[in-house]
Amino acid sequence: MTSKQIQTELKANGRGLEERLAALEAKLATIEERLPEDRVSLVVFSGDLDRVLAAFVIATGAAALGQNVSIFFTFWGLNALKKKRVLSGKRLMEKMMALMSPSGSRSLPVSKMNFFGVGAKMLRTMMREKNVSSLEDLMQMARDLGVRIVACEMSRDVMGIKDEELIGGLECGGVASFLADALKSRATLFI
Amino acid sequence: MTSKQIQTELKANGRGLEERLAALEAKLATIEERLPEDRVSLVVFSGDLDRVLAAFVIATGAAALGQNVSIFFTFWGLNALKKKRVLSGKRLMEKMMALMSPSGSRSLPVSKMNFFGVGAKMLRTMMREKNVSSLEDLMQMARDLGVRIVACEMSRDVMGIKDEELIGGLECGGVASFLADALKSRATLFI
Amino acid sequence: MTSKQIQTELKANGRGLEERLAALEAKLATIEERLPEDRVSLVVFSGDLDRVLAAFVIATGAAALGQNVSIFFTFWGLNALKKKRVLSGKRLMEKMMALMSPSGSRSLPVSKMNFFGVGAKMLRTMMREKNVSSLEDLMQMARDLGVRIVACEMSRDVMGIKDEELIGGLECGGVASFLADALKSRATLFI
Incomplete structure (x- = not known):
């Protein structure tokens, strides 16, 4: 074996492995993107005290375990985020809806035996x-x-719920915002 | 170092790395199989207009984001897939169930304040x-x-819902069909 | 090329690949830990016969497919795990709650058309x-x-449900116990 042959062989040898390594590294990067993150996403659709309680017990539990938690409140779930009832500036049906809905978390009913x-x-x-x-x-x-x-923006819009009716510190978002979190989550629940 | 020794060393060197590479490649293949796919699976158990709406908002949103979406309609959820009511050829209780259930998506009730x-x-x-x-x-x-x-085949069977009562273009399946999708999904919700 | 140079080059060549291989192996190990396991976790919040049935159909189906399944019964869901009603030794409200709740799986109501x-x-x-x-x-x-x-321990405690009211062979646990399973699951559902 000449010195030249050896060098060629060294390179060829390295290149074969090198190429397979590079392919693996690339694959790993795409796999990492597809892995679930440390994330939990909940939809709270219900406005019942017992169900909203369950949602917050799970949410705080998951957050305490280091998960990124988001809760998307939609439909009746928005009642849990209200602080007062506003009627002025609403259409007739929006007023009716407001009058028949709880005006905040303290007046949520339970799903069973509410009486x-x-x-x-x-x-x-x-x-x-x-x-x-x-x-x-x-x-x-x-x-x-x-x-x-x-x-949930769409529900707010449909029911005519105004900013001043909701507690502070909320984000607003649509279904795409929920899905962006949900698709990267370890657990998703509809409550 | 003789030419022979060099070749032996080259091979040994390559083989060690080669074996580890092959092991990694095999492992990656099994990992890829265990990754969630771009897939969202929903169960619609409820036959309430508001809940079925939420299901379709999420389903169309996820599909628009490129996810493979399937919705498994079971129990009361089947009411959303009806197009008319058929009584002939049904047993007594199946008739009663049909008469007390909505005969299509347009007559679904809401879960709260239905009056x-x-x-x-x-x-x-x-x-x-x-x-x-x-x-x-x-x-x-x-x-x-x-x-x-x-x-859901089982629910259809139990309630005696006939083919001609359901809208076209549906698949029928059991719990195994739901699970086959759900176990590969990024997000699963029971609505 | 001297024998010395060749050996140096061999080592350098090997070391570069070797280091990248070791990095990949380490990364794969952390990725494996972040993959979902063959596991399905359900919360049964509802005490309605139809919903509890759906939960057990999914649970047994998933178990038959080789998944590790756990069901976390909370709130009204606990009614499905009762075998009898005990009133002695309970506070007034616990007694009222017990009297208004089903005393076992055989007396669960359905969520619609219960009459x-x-x-x-x-x-x-x-x-x-x-x-x-x-x-x-x-x-x-x-x-x-x-x-x-x-x-669910917290629900049991709040409602004052006693050991002798529940069927045998149950585990008790809090939200952390549910989350420990749920965060490693392929599918999670709130029923």
């Missing part, structure tokens, strides 16, 4: 007796833990 | 006023975007 | 006529297939 609000009061009392955080405490905790709270 | 259909009419009117697509438009859009619409 | 239990009876009869497994059969099948059934 005109008795069920919700009872559930809140039972939770307090067992030292379980109230919905309002959980919502504050979620914000402190960096949970993103997004109000 | 014998007033709520559903109100929601449809409010959506039209804000130029939001109707459920029927969204369903057509979903089909145009290639969303797979699957009717 | 004081007629709907649930009708659904069970229709299922039997079509040889579809009953809820109790599906629950037994789930256990036989190794589905983990977890009762």
